[in-house]
Amino acid sequence: MALVPYDDTHLWGMQKLHRLSSVYSFANHTIQIQQNWKQLGVAAVVWDAAVVLCTYLEMGDIDLQGRSVxxxxxxxxxxxIVAALLGAHVTITDRQAALAFLRSNVQANLPTDIQPRAVVKELTWGQNLTSFSAGHYDFILGADIVYLEDTFADLLQTLNYLCADHTVILLSCRLRYERDQNFLMMLRGFFSVREVRYDPGNDIHIFEARRHKQKDEL
Ligand SMILES: C[S@@+](CC[C@H](N)C(=O)[O-])C[C@H]1O[C@@H](n2cnc3c(N)ncnc32)[C@H](O)[C@@H]1O
Structure with a gap:
């Protein structure tokens, strides 16, 4: 599957995506992200869902210090990057085609003492999952990753594989199409899902999902 951009008719949204870099302030750090929409499309620009989830993490209701993400x-x-700056040990993943650009942004924005806590690794949903330790993670994060219907089953399989009973999944997304609601229905088949935040300015939802409790735990 190519890294193809998709239509975003909102003019301001498009302008942001076409910038060659964007600057953020999180966790007492200035983060400068390089963007390359023209060559790499959706994987090489910052989506509002990522900014909204970073803001949520920074608010501090969730303690990421020493946690596995x-x-x-x-x-x-x-x-x-923000999860690492907030103290987590983070495995940052995407498809092979996105990795070089991803790695350069991660390296450019993490101080040397924090770099060992962030690993960039290929994870194409549904593929080679055994190279990740199932059930190892305290948090699974995803920003704007619910958008391609063809990938829904693989994404769900990946969440199922990585998720242990204690794992908290946080997904931030704009619900653009009916199919995105379908993914939430699929997710509810395996996980207890609740909306923990809605940002009306950006029209971004944050959903928290946890594995369904077994009957004998209730
Ligand atoms: C809309 S972008 C969101 C990027 C980033 N999370 C953000 O919010 O700024 C969707 C991301 O999902 C990745 N992606 C799409 N299909 C994937 C798949 N099958 N396996 C792994 N990653 C995938 C893309 O490469 C892209 O980086």
Missing amino acids: IELGAGTGLLG
Whole structure:
């Protein structure tokens, strides 16, 4: 599957995507992300869902200090970078074609003492999952990764594989199409899902999902 951009008719949104870099302030750090929409499309720009989830993490309701985190479909890596700056051990993943650009943004934005806590690794949903330790992660993060219907089953399989009973999944997304609601229905088949935040300015939802409890645990 190519890294193809898709239509975003909102003019301001398009302008942001075409910038060659964008600057953020999270966790007392200035983060400068390089973007390359023209060559790499959706994986090489920062989506609003990532910024909204970074803001949520920074609010501090969730303590990431020393926790084990994996980010799926990381794109430029902003979310994984912020998780690392907030003290987590982070595995930042995307498809092979996105990795070089992702790695350069991660390396450019993490101080040398924090770099050992962030690993960039290929994870194409549904593929080679055994190279990740199942059930190892405290948090699974994903920003704007619910958008391609063809990938829904693989994404769900990946979440199922990586998720242990204690794992918290946080997905931020704009629900653009009916199919995105379908993914939430599929997710509810395996996980207890609740909306923990809605950002009306950006029209971004954050959903938290946890594995269904077994009957004998209830
Ligand atoms: C809309 S972008 C979001 C990027 C980033 N999370 C953000 O919010 O800025 C979707 C990301 O999902 C990744 N992606 C799409 N299909 C994938 C797949 N089958 N396996 C792994 N990653 C995939 C893309 O490469 C891209 O980085």
